[in-house]
Amino acid sequence: MESFKEKIKNFSLPVSPSTLIIVGYIFGTFMSLMPDKRKWGIPLFLITLIGHAFYLFSPEQKAARLMARAKPFLDKGKSKEGAEMLIQSAKLHEDEDNMYSLFKGPCKNIKSYKEAARMLEKEIPNLNTPYFRFLTSSMYYYTGNVKKAVEILSEVPEEKRTIKMVRLLGSALFDLNKFDESINVLKEFDPPRMAITEDELAIQFGIGIAYARKGNKDMAITYLERVAERNSRFGNVLKILESLQKE
Numbered sequence: 717m718e719s720f721k722e723k724i725k726n727f728s729l730p731v732s733p734s735t736l737i738i739v740g741y742i743f744g745t746f747m748s749l750m751p752d753k754r755k756w757g758i759p760l761f762l763i764t765l766i767g768h769a770f771y772l773f774s775p776e777q778k779a780a781r782l783m784a785r786a787k788p789f790l791d792k793g794k795s796k797e798g799a800e801m802l803i804q805s806a807k808l809h810e811d812e813d814n815m816y817s818l819f820k821g822p823c824k825n826i827k828s829y830k831e832a833a834r835m836l837e838k839e840i841p842n843l844n845t846p847y848f849r850f851l852t853s854s855m856y857y858y859t860g861n862v863k864k865a866v867e868i869l870s871e872v873p874e875e876k877r878t879i880k881m882v883r884l885l886g887s888a889l890f891d892l893n894k895f896d897e898s899i900n901v902l903k904e905f906d907p908p909r910m911a912i913t914e915d916e917l918a919i920q921f922g923i924g925i926a927y928a929r930k931g932n933k934d935m936a937i938t939y940l941e942r943v944a945e946r947n948s949r950f951g952n953v954l955k956i957l958e959s960l961q962k963e
Contacts (some may be wrong), residue, residue, distance in 0.1 A: 733767075733776075740764030779809035784817045795828040799835035802851065803843065810847035812880045819858050830859045837868065846872045850881045857884060862891045879905045879915045886922050895926045902926070911946050921951045933960055 744764050747757025782805035790798035805814070823829055833855035840852065849868050857865035866888045872881060886902035889895075902923045911917040924939030937960055944953045 733774075737764060737767060740767065775808040776811065779805040779811065780814045780817075782808070783814040787818050790828050790832055791824045793825055793828045795831035796835065798828070799832040802832070802836060803839055806843060806845075806848045806851055810845070812847070812850065812878065815851065815854060819854060823858055826859050829855060830861070833859060833861070833864075837864075840868070846876045846878070846881065850878075850884070853888075854884060857888055862888045866892065874904060877904065879913075879919065883915055883918050883922070886919070886926075890922065890926055890929075893929075895930045898926045899923055899930075910942065917943055917947060917950050921953065924953075925951075925956070928956070928960060933963060936960055 740760060741764050744757050744761030747753040748761055750757065782801045786798040786801040786805070789795075789801065802818075833852060836848070836852040836855055840848065849872050853865040853869035856862075856868065866885065869881060869885045869888070877885075882901055882905050886898045889898035889901060902919050905916070905919050906923060907916045907920070911920050920939050921943045924936050924943065927933075927939065928936035937957065940953050940957050940960070943950050944957060948954050
């Protein structure tokens with residue numbers, strides 16, 4: 717049985733808080749300008765304003781800011797400060813989308829990121845969650861240490877893996893030429909229908925490329941054609957298909 721605190725922590729709204737805030741401001745403003753709706757518009761605007769203030773100081777937003785602040789420190793070689801921010805961010809809130817701000821673009825200071833990755837790894841016994849393992853593994857993968865990325869992320873039980881974790885682990889196994897393992901991992905989130913999200917497209921693309929490297933051209937074409945049907949520009953898929961069909 718989940719405790720009340722765990723239920724609150726795991727609770728999520730059907731829409732993001734930022735979307736609710738925007739909608740609240742829009743309706744609050746327009747209703748305040750209408751005489752017959754003003755008695756509802758002004759309270760709605762004020763409630764939205766208060767909610768916005770609470771949201772800015774919520775653990776979720778603090779974690780996002782820490783994640784974003786860590787990158788400039790790591791780029792400048794301040795690995796200790798950057799690692800501490802990442803650890804604190806992970807303790808406050810787990811949001812895989814926040815990692816985009818950390819890993820966008822090429823790594824500007826590999827030495828600094830490698831040192832920070834080692835610091836994160838040392839923290840795993842104290843913060844052994846799937847999310848923190850994913851963050852640490854991503855740091856290693858970002859700096860080119862693919863074996864370490866696989867070692868750390870493989871310890872996450874299959875039932876606790878997210879699609880982003882599977883995407884990274886499948887890519888890392890592919891880079892190590894472990895194509896069968898890569899396919900098996902990626903198929904954990906192989907969509908039974910046409911891919912909708914970018915992560916699902918990446919899963920299908922990764923499976924197709926792994927089959928191609930194995931020499932299973934028919935399965936490779938099957939998966940890559942699904943990708944091309946959804947997004948013909950994804951991963952240069954049309955040229956890959958053309959090459960496979962010429963063989």
